[in-house]
Amino acid sequence: KAGVTQTPRYLIKTRGQQVTLSCSPISGHRSVSWYQQTPGQGLQFLFEYFSETQRNKGNFPGRFSGRQFSNSRSEMNVSTLELGDSALYLCASSLSLNEQFFGPGTRLTVL
Amino acid sequence: TQLLEQSPQFLSIQEGENLTVYCNSSSVFSSLQWYRQEPGEGPVLLVTVVTGGEVKKLKRLTFQFGDARKDSSLHITAAQPGDTGLYLCAGGDGKAAGNKLTFGGGTRVLVKP
Numbered sequence: 069k070a071g072v073t074q075t076p077r078y079l080i081k082t083r084g085q086q087v088t089l090s091c092s093p094i095s096g097h098r099s100v101s102w103y104q105q106t107p108g109q110g111l112q113f114l115f116e117y118f119s120e121t122q123r124n125k126g127n128f129p130g131r132f133s134g135r136q137f138s139n140s141r142s143e144m145n146v147s148t149l150e151l152g153d154s155a156l157y158l159c160a161s162s163l164s165l166n167e168q169f170f171g172p173g174t175r176l177t178v179l
Numbered sequence: 180t181q182l183l184e185q186s187p188q189f190l191s192i193q194e195g196e197n198l199t200v201y202c203n204s205s206s207v208f209s210s211l212q213w214y215r216q217e218p219g220e221g222p223v224l225l226v227t228v229v230t231g232g233e234v235k236k237l238k239r240l241t242f243q244f245g246d247a248r249k250d251s252s253l254h255i256t257a258a259q260p261g262d263t264g265l266y267l268c269a270g271g272d273g274k275a276a277g278n279k280l281t282f283g284g285g286t287r288v289l290v291k292p
Contacts, residue, residue: 103280112282113279158222165278166210166227166278
């Protein structure tokens, strides 16, 4: 069974731009969660989508948004990029609680 | 806000030695998960513990969940270079429906041959 895939793997943007990251979950998984990983703050929860609805949300500003499609694929968008948004963005899918499978991440660099 | 503190932050040992990583919180978690992450990859789930006092063994790795479900430990026996990586604990928020994990800061383990 294919794992979680994320595209693109690497991205370079400049301040003020916006970016969209994509995540394809493991087949059959309906829950998709997004996390931001930085050296200073570690892994922080952004949001979770389940059946096209946002089920949980972390403490990030409104510039961070996401959505989920009927095939469970998910996208997250960051608008008006700031230098501090440079991070590894991880997507995780799950079939049940307490078991999340992570993708390889998208490394975003904001210049 | 639930917080998880991991200690130590960094551990360097020789092959064959034992090591223990700790994960502590003042909050109660519905579940506690341990992940290992290698450079350029996402975290890989090692184990999930859900019952206070629970002990799980995975080959040379032993995981324990505290009786009060506020802390956990990971013990590796006879560490090997392949155990090198970033170990992360993550707590599940039982109050939130669905998946919302709080991660510890991580313990970077280096096992030298």
